[in-house]
Each structure stands twice: as C-alpha cells, then as structure tokens.
Amino acid sequence: MAAATEMTNGLAGWLRAQEQKDLLRFVTIGSVDDGKSTLIGRLLHDAHGLYEDQLHAVRRASVRGSTRGEGSTSEIDFSLFTDGLQAEREQGITIDVAYRYFTTARRKFIIADTPGHVQYTRNMATGASTADAALILVDARLGVLPQTRRHAQIAALLGISHVVACVNKMDLVDFDRAVFDSIVRDLRAIGEKLGLRSLHAIPVSALAGDNVVSKSERTPWWAGTTLLEHLETLPVENGARAGAFRLPVQLVLRPGIGYRGFAGQIVSGSVKPGDEVVVLPSGKSSRVTSVDVAGKPVDVAFAPMSIALRLADEIDISRGDVLVHADAPLAVASDVEADLVWMSERPLDRAKSYLLKHTTRTVRAEVASIVYGTDAETLEPVAKSTLVLNDIARVQVRCRAPIFFDAYAAQRATGAFILIDSVTNDTVAAGMITKALEGAERGTSRTLVGDEERRARLGQSGAVLRVLASSLAGAFELGYALERALFDGGRIATVVDEARDARDAAEACARGGLLAIVAGVDADGANGEAVELNGQTLRASSREELVQRVLAAVR
CATH class of the missing domain: 2.40.30.10 (Translation factors)
Structure with a gap:
C-alpha cells in the first residue's frame, strides 16, 4: 500500500513538473531534400523522445526500404519518424505537415515538420503559422536555393521570432568551415532584407548526428552550442x-x-x-x-x-x-492592406469576390488591387497583375462589411485571415493585415463566379466577332451561318443584335468564355462580307472561305 501511494505521489509530482515547463513550438523549413525530416528524426532519437514501439517500427521499415544491401539492417532511416504517409515513404519526400512532441529536462517542444517541395508551400505556411521558432535547413553542397528564400520570406511574414539556420550535410563537404561561413553570409543577407528578428547558424549533419544533440569532434572550429542546447535556451515570448x-x-x-x-x-x-x-x-x-x-x-x-x-x-x-x-479597442475598417500568400492552383480572379474568414467573423471581400509581388530569386518587389500558386504579394482587400483587427505584427490572431472560394469551398490564400486603408473608393458588388472559372468550364476562350455586310439582313445571315459552323465545330456561340445596343453585353459574354457574334452594317459595302475579331478584320472571296478563316482563328 505504501509503495502504491509513493508511486502515485511520484507520478503526480512528475506531472506538476511537466506543467511548469515552458513550451516551444518550432517548425522545420527549407528546400526539398535538405534533410528536414532526417534532422527531426535524429533529434527525437538522440534526445530520447521516442517510445520503444516507435523505434522498433522505424527500424523494421528502414530494413524493408533499404537499398544499401547487406549490413544495413542496423541503420535507421530517421526521416521515417515524421514521414508517416505511404506516399511520403514511396517518394522519399515530405508532403503533409507532421507534428511531434517531446520533452527534455528543461523544456517541452512541439515540432512541425513541413514539406520543402514547391508544390506543398501552402502546407509549409500552415505548419509555420503557430511557430515560435523556425529551423531553416540548407544543404551544404547546394547552398541557398529559391525555395529557401521563399520559405524564409514566409517565416518573416508570419512574424516568427527566432530563426535557426542549420547548415546540413556538412559531412559531405568534409566539415569545411569556408563552406559554412559562405552559406551563413548568404542567409544573413536574406535575413537583413526580410527583416528577420534573429538568425543563428549551426553546422550539422543530421544523418550522423553532428552538433544535433551531441557536440561533434569533427567541427573543432565550431565554438557554439548544439542544436538542442540552443532550442532549450531560446526565450519564449508570451505576447x-x-x-x-x-x-x-x-x-x-x-x-x-x-x-x-x-x-x-x-x-x-x-x-x-x-x-x-x-x-x-x-x-x-x-x-x-x-x-x-x-x-x-x-x-x-x-x-x-x-x-x-x-x-x-x-x-x-x-x-x-x-x-x-474599453481602453484597448481594435481597429475597424472595410478596406485593409495585407501581405497575401496565394495557396490555390487556380489563379486569383480579381473580378470575383471571396469569403474572408477573420477570427470568428466571415464577410465577402475582393482583392481590389495588387500593390506589388515579390521575386522569389531576388526578394525584390515586382509588378503583378494576378497571383498564382505560391506567389507572395502586398495587396489591398475590400470587405463588404467592417472587420475588427490588430496589425498582424502586433497580434497574430486578430491580424490574420484566410480567403475562401465560396463555390469550391477551397482555402485559396492566407493573409496578414498590415494596416487599414482610409478613404478607399467603394466598388460595385462582384460576381461569385469569375471569368477564368467560366472559361475553364466551357473549355474555350471568349471573343466578340463583329460580322459586317452591305446590309443588316446580310450581316445577320452571315452571323447565323457562322454560329452554326462554330457550334458544329464544338464551340459555343450566340448572335447578339447590335441594333439593341448590346455591344457591352457581347463583351461581357466574351469575358466569360462565349463567342458573341454581333451583326452590323459595313460602312463600305463594296468590300463584301467581313468579320472583326480581336482587332483584326478577316475577309475572303466567299462566305464559306470566310467562315473557315474564322474557325481557324478562334481555335
């Protein structure tokens, strides 16, 4: 009985000690194959943050997936501790965000292992959104890559307080200090341009464990701490x-x-x-x-x-x-400026309204303008007319109803929002509010279905075809013949009566993907029949030949 009581008291004391430890959330970022999953696996393994069944399962999976032949059965594929999806193990890359928890004598940790492939940048942004620190990995052989810059920019936009640069695979460059110093200089230049709050670099080999948990004898020139020691001493801000x-x-x-x-x-x-x-x-x-x-x-x-x-x-x-x-109100505005990370494979359609979800409030909103985008190579501002997958831009957003917010730099939770496509219910973008916009001009309501979506659904690009003849009756005759030929050719076309002043309607139809045919009288009837298409006037010796020229032009 006394032994049971002692055990219970010991467990209660251990739980109280765990509760009193502070928590650090950190995310691994960087380009594909830089070794993020392997680093986290090594960190968990060497810091004794794994259960025995996890360790045995990964050892078995390492043997099955080994391509090294005999003698590899004792080796561990450390990336398998986080890459749990079948597709990840088959392709050898991280696809989804994997979260892992471990604790040391000094601190508790939650790790978000994020993908490095450009296709999954949106997953990386999701994993980094709640992080206090970021481990940005760089392959010592390859140096800083465009995806490294993009991930660093997202970390800066998300306001991550601490960035730890792990120059990985140092064993493959013979632990050359010059290689390490060169990469650190490049990273610091990026950090200064992006305004990163702090940047600390460590030379590591995730596969061999150098400077991850234990100090490496192969880097006598390195006087700094190991990765785990640095993570244990990072100040955690509870803003x-x-x-x-x-x-x-x-x-x-x-x-x-x-x-x-x-x-x-x-x-x-x-x-x-x-x-x-x-x-x-x-x-x-x-x-x-x-x-x-x-x-x-x-x-x-x-x-x-x-x-x-x-x-x-x-x-x-x-x-x-x-x-x-009462003494600390939120800002209130319908028009805001924000940094936007575009996360959809479908480009931004500025003719369309989206749902903006901010805290627990959802309103309709449009991207009124793109102030500038960012070049992934140089991190310099560039002009943008639209946004595609993984683009990062400063934009102006117009909401149909006011939202109540802090600037993202002051408070993440009330400064962040997402944009949702109300037709597909997909999250298309994540935004960070920088400021309110005063006196913005109010536009008219926008469609819920954008022009790009209409064209994609129809499978064709729209155009206005203005058919001309010596008489209006002749023009309509040509128009209907052209409509029949286009329809038989798999195109969707309709004739619009210009006599009812429907040119604007025809252009609206064209923007949505229709081929709008407008009949009119040729000012110079002596030239015969003609079709105006995309600023060009098409003519031919016969109607049949003219129709064939139009069919070729709209394909």
Whole structure:
C-alpha cells in the first residue's frame, strides 16, 4: 500500500513538473531534400523522445526500404519518424505537415515538420503559422536555393521570432568551415532584407548526428552550442497573454433560464470579473460578472484559454462579434492592406469576390488591387497583375462589411485571415493585415463566379466577332451561318443584335468564355462580307472561305 501511494505521489509530482515547463513550438523549413525530416528524426532519437514501439517500427521499415544491401539492417532511416504517409515513404519526400512532441529536462517542444517541395508551400505556411521558432535547413553542397528564400520570406511574414539556420550535410563537404561561413553570409543577407528578428547558424549533419544533440569532434572550429542546447535556451515570448484582451465570440450559450454566456477562445490578454468590456461592432459596453471555464467560475482567465463570459447587461451579441477592454479597442475598417500568400492552383480572379474568414467573423471581400509581388530569386518587389500558386504579394482587400483587427505584427490572431472560394469551398490564400486603408473608393458588388472559372468550364476562350455586310439582313445571315459552323465545330456561340445596343453585353459574354457574334452594317459595302475579331478584320472571296478563316482563328 505504501509503495502504491509513493508511486502515485511520484507520478503526480512528475506531472506538476511537466506543467511548469515552458513550451516551444518550432517548425522545420527549407528546400526539398535538405534533410528536414532526417534532422527531426535524429533529434527525437538522440534526445530520447521516442517510445520503444516507435523505434522498433522505424527500424523494421528502414530494413524493408533499404537499398544499401547487406549490413544495413542496423541503420535507421530517421526521416521515417515524421514521414508517416505511404506516399511520403514511396517518394522519399515530405508532403503533409507532421507534428511531434517531446520533452527534455528543461523544456517541452512541439515540432512541425513541413514539406520543402514547391508544390506543398501552402502546407509549409500552415505548419509555420503557430511557430515560435523556425529551423531553416540548407544543404551544404547546394547552398541557398529559391525555395529557401521563399520559405524564409514566409517565416518573416508570419512574424516568427527566432530563426535557426542549420547548415546540413556538412559531412559531405568534409566539415569545411569556408563552406559554412559562405552559406551563413548568404542567409544573413536574406535575413537583413526580410527583416528577420534573429538568425543563428549551426553546422550539422543530421544523418550522423553532428552538433544535433551531441557536440561533434569533427567541427573543432565550431565554438557554439548544439542544436538542442540552443532550442532549450531560446526565450519564449508570451505576447498573446501579455497583449490587450480580445475574445472573438464563437457561440452564445443558453443552457437554461438565467444563464447567458458568450463563449470563445481568448486570443490575447486576460479578463476577470469586474472588467469593463466593449462589444464590437455595436460599441456597447458592460461589466463582466463571471468568467466561466468548463462550467465553473474562475478569478481570472488569459490567452489561450476557452471561456464563457457573463455580462451585467442584456446586449445583443452573436458569433463574429468581438469583446475587448474599453481602453484597448481594435481597429475597424472595410478596406485593409495585407501581405497575401496565394495557396490555390487556380489563379486569383480579381473580378470575383471571396469569403474572408477573420477570427470568428466571415464577410465577402475582393482583392481590389495588387500593390506589388515579390521575386522569389531576388526578394525584390515586382509588378503583378494576378497571383498564382505560391506567389507572395502586398495587396489591398475590400470587405463588404467592417472587420475588427490588430496589425498582424502586433497580434497574430486578430491580424490574420484566410480567403475562401465560396463555390469550391477551397482555402485559396492566407493573409496578414498590415494596416487599414482610409478613404478607399467603394466598388460595385462582384460576381461569385469569375471569368477564368467560366472559361475553364466551357473549355474555350471568349471573343466578340463583329460580322459586317452591305446590309443588316446580310450581316445577320452571315452571323447565323457562322454560329452554326462554330457550334458544329464544338464551340459555343450566340448572335447578339447590335441594333439593341448590346455591344457591352457581347463583351461581357466574351469575358466569360462565349463567342458573341454581333451583326452590323459595313460602312463600305463594296468590300463584301467581313468579320472583326480581336482587332483584326478577316475577309475572303466567299462566305464559306470566310467562315473557315474564322474557325481557324478562334481555335
């Protein structure tokens, strides 16, 4: 009995010690095949952050997947500790974000192992969005690559406090200090251009374990710490807890008569009974009478706790509203400037409106303009007319209703948003608000289906074909003959009557992918029949030949 009590007390003490440790979230970033998964596997293995069954399973998988032949059975493929998807193991690359937890005597860690392939940059941005630190890996043989720059820029945009540059595969360059120093210079130049808060470099070999957990004898010139030692000593900033109070309302709780609580997760700051709070967008204020956690009142609550607030006054509050302290209001605007990471394979359609989800509030919004994009090679601003997969740009966003926010640099949770395609429900972009825009011109409502989508659905590009003849009747005759020929050729076309002043309608049809045929009288009827298409006038000796020329021109 005494032994059981002692064991219980020991376990309780161990759990209390774990609770008191601070937590560091970090993400691995960099180009494909730089060794991110292998580094994390080595870190988990050497820091004793694995269970025995995990270790045995990876050893068996390493033997099955080995191409080294005899003698490889004792070797471990460290990347398999995080690359768990079958497609990842077959292709030898990371595809999805893998999260791993481990603890040391000094700190708890949550690792996000993200893909390096350019195709999965959106996955990398997702994994980095909650990180306190980033490990950016660089292959010592290849140096800094375009994807390294892109990932570093995303880390800077996301406001990651600490960047640790791991120059990996140093064993393949004979631990040459000159190689390490050259890569560090390139990385520091990138860091200065991007405004990274801090950058610390370490020479490592993830496969061999040099300078990961244990100090390497093969780098006598390196006087710095190992990777694990550095991660254990990084300062963890709890800006969310120290910031101004923000509670986006997720749900109104009415479990019974007399109880009305406004539930949500505190994204920054703290709240306690007696605090004066303001409700946005109504601007009405009230006093907090109770702060409830899991159905029980508490003296104080802080980020990132999930709570329910009860107020002294009956105020109309619903999902999407935000509760703040009266002395620390949020900015309110319908037009904002933001940094945008485009995450969709379908390009931005500026003629289309999207759903903008910000905290618990969702509004319709359009990308009103692209201020500038960023060149992946030079990181310099470049002109952009649209955005495609993995593009990063500064944009102006116009919302149909006001949103309440902090600048992303001041508070992540209230400064971030996503754009959603309301037709496909795909998340197409992630944004970080930089500032409100004052006095922006209000545009008209936009379509929910963009021109690119229409053209893709129809499988053709639109155009306006203005057919001309010596008489309007002759022009219509040619127009209908052309419509028949286009339709028989697999194209969708329609004749628009110019006599009803429908030129604008025809151009709208063309933007959506239709071939709009407009009949009109040729000012010089002596030239016979003609078709105006894309600024060119097509003529022929016969109608049949003219139709064939048009068919060839629109394909």
